[in-house]
Amino acid sequence: MLLPLRERAIGMKNIDAVFGDSLTDVEKRRILRSSFSTFTLTMLDVFWFTRNPEKRFSKYVRFEESEAKTSLFNPNEAAICITAHIGSWELLGQACALMKLDLASIAATVKNKTVNRLLIEQRERTGQTIIPRKGALRTLVSRLRNHGKAAFVLDQKTPLAEGGIEVNFLGFPMPVSSAPASLAYRTSTNLFFGFCLPESDGKYTIRVTQILSPPPFDKAADSEKIVRDLTQRIQDIISAEILEHPEFWLWSYKHWRRLPGKSYPDHYPQY
Numbered sequence: 001m002l003l004p005l006r007e008r009a010i011g012m013k014n015i016d017a018v019f020g021d022s023l024t025d026v027e028k029r030r031i032l033r034s035s036f037s038t039f040t041l042t043m044l045d046v047f048w049f050t051r052n053p054e055k056r057f058s059k060y061v062r063f064e065e066s067e068a069k070t071s072l073f074n075p076n077e078a079a080i081c082i083t084a085h086i087g088s089w090e091l092l093g094q095a096c097a098l099m100k101l102d103l104a105s106i107a108a109t110v111k112n113k114t115v116n117r118l119l120i121e122q123r124e125r126t127g128q129t130i131i132p133r134k135g136a137l138r139t140l141v142s143r144l145r146n147h148g149k150a151a152f153v154l155d156q157k158t159p160l161a162e163g164g165i166e167v168n169f170l171g172f173p174m175p176v177s178s179a180p181a182s183l184a185y186r187t188s189t190n191l192f193f194g195f196c197l198p199e200s201d202g203k204y205t206i207r208v209t210q211i212l213s214p215p216p217f218d219k220a221a222d223s224e225k226i227v228r229d230l231t232q233r234i235q236d237i238i239s240a241e242i243l244e245h246p247e248f249w250l251w252s253y254k255h256w257r258r259l260p261g262k263s264y265p266d267h268y269p270q271y
Contacts, residue, residue, distance in 0.1 A: 007252035010271060011035065014251045017269045018170050018243075034247035038198065042088045049091060050125040053098055057126075061095050061196075061204045068192060068208040073101060078144040078189045080180050084155035084238045085250035087197035088204055090123070093151060095196070095206060097128035104129040104143055105151040106136055106179075137179065144187045152180045155238050157255060167232045170239045172256050172268055181230035184214040185223065193237050197248055210237065 011032045019028065049056050063069065072079055081096075081103070083089050093105045105123070107130050123130050131139055131150075140150050157174050158164030164175030184191050191212040196204050214230055215221075242249045256269045 004252075007036070008032065010254060011251035013269045013271065014253075014255060015246075017172065017256075017267050019246075020267060031247050032251060035249060035251045038087065038248045039085075039250055039252075041198070042090055045088055046090045046094075046119065046122050049094060050122050053094070053126050057095055057098055060202070061091060061206065063095070063099070064205055064207045066208055068211050071190075071211060072149075072192050072194075072208050073099070075102070076147055078147050078187065079149045080144070080184050080189050080191045081149060081151040082154050082180060082191055082193050082234060082238070083151065083195055084241065085153060085253070086155075086242060086245060087195055087248045089153055089196065091204055092194060092196040092206060093123065093128050094126045096149075096151075096194075098126040100127070101149060102147075103149045103151055104131050104140075106131050106133050106140075106153075137183075140179075140183055141187065144183060144189050150183070152177070154180060154234060155242070155249075155255070156253065157257065165228055165231060167228065167235050169235045169255070170242065173264075174256055176231060176235060178227050178231050181214070181227045181234060184212075185217060185226055185230060188214065188217055190214075191234065193241075195241055197245060209241070212237070 012028065015023075015028045015031060023031075049060075071077060072081070083092055093103065096103050105128055107119075107123075143150055154177060155169070156176075158177040160166070160175050163178060165178045166173050166175045168174075169176065180191065183189065191214070192208055193210050193212070194206060194208045196206045198204055212230075212233060215226060254269075254271050258264055258268065258270070
């Protein structure tokens with residue numbers, strides 16, 4: 001499989017940084033090839049699964065039963081759903097909406113307006129609601145207070161100027177969005193973690209892996225510290241999933257950036 005040179009270089013730097021000498025070069029290249037294949041299939045599936053969606057989802061997507069999954073689908077319970085760019089995160093949102101989960105997914109706007117419009121149209125075909133990330137806070141608070149569900153893909157950097165806070169992600173400092181943690185704490189909403197991973201037979205399994213409950217809201221408490229600690233716990237759970245299934249994660253993205261005036265370990269990714 002031929003890989004784009006730029007993305008291949010970024011991906012190998014990330015894999016080298018995270019795994020170091022614990023993996024051979026052959027193993028690292030295998031992870032990167034699988035990562036590219038998974039991403040390509042994910043993008044194609046956005047369109048393929050929107051034709052005859054009920055039939056195709058019932059045939060190719062399995063929802064693993066669990067107490068967390070049952071709680072997530074409780075119509076009287078609000079939920080903040082967390083996933084990552086691992087496996088088919090797009091199918092995860094589409095499948096949940098097809099199963100009548102009142103789900104609104106927070107999405108960054110793609111720079112190409114035509115591509116952005118096409119993606120939103122395909123994502124919403126099974127009943128999913130897409131909310132642009134910018135200015136979404138008020139809409140999300142209202143939704144959660146009315147027992148709605150909101151979903152975030154939370155494994156990419158969010159600049160400090162855009163509300164990101166620096167936590168540890170896969171062993172390195174990275175600014176990420178604090179919005180899910182802040183919303184969970186201020187609205188007393190549980191955080192649900194779900195991932196959609198491919199199987200060897202060409203099908204997918206969706207797992208709601210666990211529930212993270214925020215501490216009770218307290219006006220006198222140090223809310224900044226609580227949100228930071230909760231954000232770190234979110235990233236720890238995502239990191240564990242990535243390390244368990246590295247072949248399905250999107251490695252070819254510049255997840256880490258050096259900030260002026262700060263020191264970093266020698267193996268910190270340098271793009």
